[in-house]
Amino acid sequence: MKNRRNFLKTSLVISTGIVTTNTIPAFASTKSFPNGIIYTKDNPGKWEKKVAGHIPIITIDGKQVTIETKHGMSEKHYIVKHTVVSGNGEVLGEKIFYPTDKNAVSVFKLEEKHTVLYATSFCNKHDLWVAEFSI
Numbered sequence: 001m002k003n004r005r006n007f008l009k010t011s012l013v014i015s016t017g018i019v020t021t022n023t024i025p026a027f028a029s030t031k032s033f034p035n036g037i038i039y040t041k042d043n044p045g046k047w048e049k050k051v052a053g054h055i056p057i058i059t060i061d062g063k064q065v066t067i068e069t070k071h072g073m074s075e076k077h078y079i080v081k082h083t084v085v086s087g088n089g090e091v092l093g094e095k096i097f098y099p100t101d102k103n104a105v106s107v108f109k110l111e112e113k114h115t116v117l118y119a120t121s122f123c124n125k126h127d128l129w130v131a132e133f134s135i
Contacts, residue, residue: 039129047126051135056082056131063111065093065135069104069121073097079104080122087116110135 035045044051052070053064059066067082083094095106104121113135121129 009045033130037128038128041131050126052094053125054121054123054129054130056121058133059113059118060135063109063135065108065110065117065119065133067106067108067119067121069106069123069129071123073099073101073103075099077125078123081120081122082106082122083118083120084108084110085118085120086114087118092117 033040033043035043039045039047039054041051041055047054054069054071057068057070059068065084067084069079069082071079073079076099078099078101079097081094081096084092086092092110093106093108097104110117115134117133117135119131119133123129
């Protein structure tokens with residue numbers, strides 16, 4: 001269990017560091033993230049056949065944002081976490097999942113309008129996936 005916690009902490013620090021750097025606006029304008037670190041629908045890298053089960057699916061209802069990752073949840077392979085991150089790198093919401101959860105669905109209430117937001121989905125085997133959206 002300690003190794004899993006260290007893995008999660010390290011992954012969070014790395015992904016937060018990437019998302020909160022000043023380079024995010026450059027990534028947003030080119031719709032491109034670093035290869036081999038962050039994956040998107042348009043840039044799945046080595047996980048080309050894994051897009052459907054890993055890309056965050058975003059549903060917006062007013063100020064409520066629902067993120068779903070259509071991915072099985074098992075002890076060996078599951079979605080670890082969802083986050084909502086603003087265009088300037090501020091984490092606006094996060095939800096951690098466990099292998100015992102039935103599915104990876106999170107709901108966030110965002111009080112402000114944002115022109116650029118990112119939904120992330122982190123898989124314990126297939127890395128960090130990002131989808132851009134706005135409200």
